[in-house]
Amino acid sequence: MAEDNVLVDVQGLTMYFPVTAGVFRRKVAEVRAVDDVSFQIKKGETFGLVGESGCGKTTTGRAILQLYRPTAGKVFFEKNDLCKIGGEELRRSRRNMQLIFQDPYASLDPRMTAGNIIGEPLRVHGLVKGSEFQEQVAELFKLVELEPRMADRFPHEFSGGQRQRIGIARALALRPKLIVCDEPVSALDVSIQAQIIMLLERLREELGLTYIFIAHDLSVVRYISDRVAVMYLGKIVEITGSDELYDNPMHPYTQGLLSAVPIPNPRVDRQRKRILLTGDVPSPVNPPPGCHFNPRCFAVKAGCKEAEPELKEVTKGHWVACHRA
């Protein structure tokens, strides 16, 4: 599947974190946050990563950006394996990939003005000369629909939605090709979420961006993404197009997850098939043997406890990791 328009090619990405104990910080176990994950993202595409807390979606996003150095696997960004490079070379390629954080309250330095926050990447990468700075920052303010005259204000003077716009402008400062959006709307009020979603959509079209959109809210992910990967305990259990995922979910976990999303329309909601998943997500330190989902699965059969299912292409472009698919 080596096509020319592939921007990111993730192969067998694995990220383990050590669990240490005692004064010598001896390693006693491993958290398998991301375990052998592979996918490709095309230029201009929005790729959704969805799953419950602790499923490894955020870690996947960060490991792609090399904010964590992966335990194993390869991440090709425009044919360049990011896991192999470091230092100055990695720093330069970071210009092309940026991150938008979940919490607009924690991700902005309270002692910097909005203008300096947004312009900092330009300075760090030495891309502007003195007089151009204000101009470029003003441009960025306008791009995210903020007034350039607000550049002298501090983060606490902005509302949650406006702060998220500042975070987006900062990510756009270096004109990146890829932006990892990590739960960019989940901390915002309902009426503000739509504003940010529409802004991200507009920016993608205007600037030809590629997004990795990480979220737990399936309705938001489906809306914004072209393709979606569903993660469970560090593994991808299903990847397919957004419409296909909703019309024809094949993995029992995806089915349960979709069924758990309430629909704001009582008439439609009552007619839906209800699948109530039991129990909680198990610990990624000690995942259940075989298919990780088997203790909560309503369609479990004999082999599920023994062998781990492979991610297979069941119909064109629809990949599922389930023994029953």
Next chain:
Amino acid sequence: MSEGELKAVDGLSYNVKKGESVAIVGESACGKSVSALSIMRLIPYPPGIIVGGEIIFKGQDLLKVSETEMRHIRGNRIGMIFQEPMTSLNPVLTIELQLSETLQLHRGLDKNAAGEEASKLIKLVGIPDAAKRAKNYPHQFSGGMQQRIMIAMGLSCNPELLICDEPTTSVDVTVQAQLLEIIDNLRTQFGTAVILITHNLGIVARYVDRVNVMYAGKMMESAPTDVIYSEPRHPYTAGLLASVPRLDLPRKRKLQVIPGLPPNLARLVPGCPFFPRCKLAIEKCRQEMPQLEEIGPEHRVACYRSADVKELVRVD
């Protein structure tokens, strides 16, 4: 020196019938939690004060009863489930002890009987191995399990009314579905009335009979659940419904954005608080807050333009 007054809840009226479930929907800081805490008389004073109104619970005005009497009602006849189970549970006491406390106080059980009852309650909310788990401390449970314990606590004295303040905001979707299902089953089983406070229009659709929509401390619209989704008559309600991505509608439907921000409650101006964000606003909206008016069976709206809302947004 106080800098002035902040009207967190202003002239709010609604009622809950026996065994009914009612939702209070609104965004952060719209006064939905404050209104619930007022029912329990849990507003810290100072600075908070209930300036006026009545809270009639089975014919009795809760604002007039003594603090001693209120203590017999709180946790006993009215139960409450809070938003964050990890901060609402005492970290140094076992679950059994925390559940027993209410049982001993309100139902007069002795220590052993209360302990047994506590295990029964833990089992009722779907925690396996109840007798053993009762001896555990809060940190030994996951977030979803902790919230189950909160539900067990809220229900321990068979209250006639259960107030749930954002009971599922801190848990995952699959666990959210489990918790709401438990609350709903217990409601049908014991005939408990439920007030569900939430910002999520989706969960409301599935689990409640009536919906009250709040904005900036005021009631904007109140209607039976089916009606509010098919025929919202307040521009705010309609706007909220049209602004969320939905699984039941085509994917590339354009989201209708509500422009602007919720108002600062300390700097409210006269008139309708939604007016600066409203597409239908007229001069009158700026001057005077519209009264709640009955426009259909059990359907009340506070808006001068409610007749024109249908043209504004098509929800489906």
